[in-house]
Amino acid sequence: MSRYVFGPVPSRRLGFSLGVDIIPRKYCTFDCIYCQVGRTTEKTVLRSSFVDPNDVIDEVIGHIHSRQPIDFVTFSGSGEPTLNKDLGSIIRALKKRMSTPIAVITNGSLLDRPDVRKDLAEADVLMPSLDAVTEDAFVRINRPAGSVSLISMIEGLRALRAEYRGQIWLEIMLIKNINDTSQHLEVLKEVVTSIGVDKIHLNTVVRPPCEAAAEGISEERLSEIQDFFGSTAEIICGFRKDHVRSSQEENWEESILAILKRRSLTPDDVARVTGLTRAQADEGLIRLLGEKRVKEHVVDGVLYYVATK
Numbered sequence: 001m002s003r004y005v006f007g008p009v010p011s012r013r014l015g016f017s018l019g020v021d022i023i024p025r026k027y028c029t030f031d032c033i034y035c036q037v038g039r040t041t042e043k044t045v046l047r048s049s050f051v052d053p054n055d056v057i058d059e060v061i062g063h064i065h066s067r068q069p070i071d072f073v074t075f076s077g078s079g080e081p082t083l084n085k086d087l088g089s090i091i092r093a094l095k096k097r098m099s100t101p102i103a104v105i106t107n108g109s110l111l112d113r114p115d116v117r118k119d120l121a122e123a124d125v126l127m128p129s130l131d132a133v134t135e136d137a138f139v140r141i142n143r144p145a146g147s148v149s150l151i152s153m154i155e156g157l158r159a160l161r162a163e164y165r166g167q168i169w170l171e172i173m174l175i176k177n178i179n180d181t182s183q184h185l186e187v188l189k190e191v192v193t194s195i196g197v198d199k200i201h202l203n204t205v206v207r208p209p210c211e212a213a214a215e216g217i218s219e220e221r222l223s224e225i226q227d228f229f230g231s232t233a234e235i236i237c238g239f240r241k242d243h244v245r246s247s248q249e250e251n252w253e254e255s256i257l258a259i260l261k262r263r264s265l266t267p268d269d270v271a272r273v274t275g276l277t278r279a280q281a282d283e284g285l286i287r288l289l290g291e292k293r294v295k296e297h298v299v300d301g302v303l304y305y306v307a308t309k
Contacts (some may be wrong), residue, residue: 004051005059006077006258010265010272012236013127013169013201014072014103018063021077021262022051022084029080029109031143032131033211034173036264036306037078043145045110047085057093064098072125073098076105077262083110088119095122103127109148111156117163125167127201128157133188137179141214157195170197171236174204174225176215189229200233202226207264208297208304216300252276253284260294260307267303 008016024042027050031040060073073094075081081104084090091102101124108128110116120126130153132138138150161168170192174180179188192200202225205216217225219237226233252274259265259273271281285305288294297304 002059002063002258004056005063006255006262008068008070008273009259009263010269011072011074014074014125016069017072017074017103018060018068018070018100019077019259019262020056020060020073020075022056022075022087022090023077023079023081024050025078025261027079027083028107029083029145029148030107032107032173033141033143034175034205034209034214036207036209037262038210040079040143042079044083045145045147047083047110047115049086050084051086053086053090053093056090057097060094061097064100070100072103073100074103074105075123080107080109082106082116082119085115085119088121091119091122101125107142108153108157109144111160112152113156117156117160120160121164123166125169126160126164127169127171128160129171129173130154130157130188130192131173131175132179132184133191134184137184140178141173141175154191154195157197161196167199168197169199169201170195171201171203174202174217174222176204176217180217180221180225185225185228192229198232200229201236202229202233203236206237206299206302208299208306253288256284257288257293257307260305261309264297264304264306267305270305 004021006019008018011017026038026041027044028040029045031043064070081087103125104120104123105127108130131141135150202222204222205214222235226235256270267278267281267285271278293308294305295308
C-alpha cells in the first residue's frame, strides 16, 4: 500500500494526476475556510524533513511504470508541500528518472523565501493561489500563520515570476460575499496583471468545505468574472476529461480511500479513477459507508464522499 502516492486523481486542470503527499496531515501555513481536507491542526511556517525522500521517489517511479494513465505527477495532498525542505531534491531526482511533467500546487505563502523558489525551479507547472488583495479578505479566507502577510505573498509571486521559467497558473478561489465584490476584483485584477502569470484559474466552492461560511458563487457570476479578467482566465470547476482507466484495480477500495483522505470525490469520479461501472462504484461506496469508512456530503445537490479519518 502506498504511503506517499495516491491516485491518479481526476484533476480539473491536469487530467489524471498522480498525487504525491509529503506533508503530515494538515500541516499548513493557512487554515482556509474552503479547504476540503479539514481544519489545519498544525499551523506553521517552519520547513522540515517529514519523510524519507528515497521512499517517495521509489513510490512515484513504481506508479509511473504501471499501465495507469498518468498525465502529471502533482505535489499536493494533506498540507502545504513547500513546508517540506526536501521538495527540491525530490523533484530533481524524479526529473532524472521520468519524463512525466511535474506540477506543484501551493498556497503561495512561502514564495518570498529564496530557498522555496529554488526548490520549485525544476517543476514544469506551478499552481499558486491568491484569493485576496485586501488584508480583511485575506485573513477571513486564508487564516494565515502569524508571520505570513499579504504583502509577502504578493512580493513572493513577483519574485517567482522573475526567476521561474515554467508555467505559472494562478488559482483564485471565489467566496460569496467575501472576495467576489466588483471593488475587490478590480484591485485583484490589477495585482494579478502586474505579476504576469500564464493562466488565471477561477474556482469556487463546489466540494464540501471545512467551514459552512465558505459559500460558492453562481456559474453565471463566475462567467462574468472570467470575462472581466480576460483571455488568460479559465473556469476550472468540474472535471471534464473523457477517458477512464482501461482496467479495474483489484484493490480499488484502498486506493480510493487514500484519495478520499485528501479530497472528496463524486461516485462518477470513483468510476473514472477505478474503471468500474457507475453501478459498481455505487455498490462499493455504499459498502464503505456501512463500514463507516466514508461519509457523505451534499453540496448544491451533488453527492460527495470523504474518508472518515
